[in-house]
Amino acid sequence: MxxxxxxxxxxxxxxxxxxxxxxxxxxxxxxxxxxxxxxxxxxxxxxxxxxxxxxxxxxxxxxxxxxxxxxxxKERQFLGVEDLLKPKAEGQHRFFLALDGIEDPHNLGALLRTAEGAGVDGVILPERRSAPVTATVAKTSAGASEHVRIARVTNLVRALEQMKQKHVWVLGLDERGTPDYTDFDFKTDCVLVLGREGAGLHDLVKKTCDHLLRIPMAGQVSSLNVSVAGAVVMYEAMRQRRPPAEKPAKKPEEARKGLGS
Incomplete structure (x- = not known):
């Protein structure tokens, strides 16, 4: 318990x-x-x-x-990658989050809260070099962690390769990557991979990525906190993937009388 x-x-x-x-x-x-x-x-x-x-x-x-x-x-039962990869309804694309060595429970909680809010279909966590999903994580996530589907894997690279076999694009976030995150079309099956606090993605994880995206920075610092960076990209993906709002039907305009009528 x-x-x-x-x-x-x-x-x-x-x-x-x-x-x-x-x-x-x-x-x-x-x-x-x-x-x-x-x-x-x-x-x-x-x-x-x-x-x-x-x-x-x-x-x-x-x-x-x-x-x-x-x-x-009762102790949380984690899923496997195959559980996350179950197909969605026709025309709906899957969006996942994978965390490569996030060890700060507050960052993990913040990312799970954002993932739940942004409609992420599942989160992948490695068993080693990762903060466990504890009460601190649940508190930081304001309870959102209880709604997120989480898979724990022994080997993150192998899990990402498994997703690629199911036609899921693997997108790493890296300050030296290209293109900018706003230039990528998220309207496809994809998984966003975020790296360690300070050190970023492990080399093998980075090599596994199909694309490395970057967040442009206008100030003197080169990167954002991982939970903030993850939120920026997850909500851009949600914005792109959201179906366009239906415009309200225009009311027929009454015939206007001109000067000669």
Missing amino acids: EVLYGLHPVEEAIRSGSRQLDHVSVARERRDDRLERLIQLCRSAGIRVSLEPRDQLTRIARTDAHQGVLAVV
């Missing part, structure tokens, strides 16, 4: 239904509308709620950032 803490992570774990919750503990000292709504959500879902001293929650969560609520949940 694992522990999730914070209002949003616990609430989203209940809403997603992706994991079994053993029980939810709330601090006796906290009483407000947000907590009451969470308690009602637990009762509607048939989840046991217990009242505990705040200090007890701090000991269990190993942090005082639990906001007076934590949940004991």
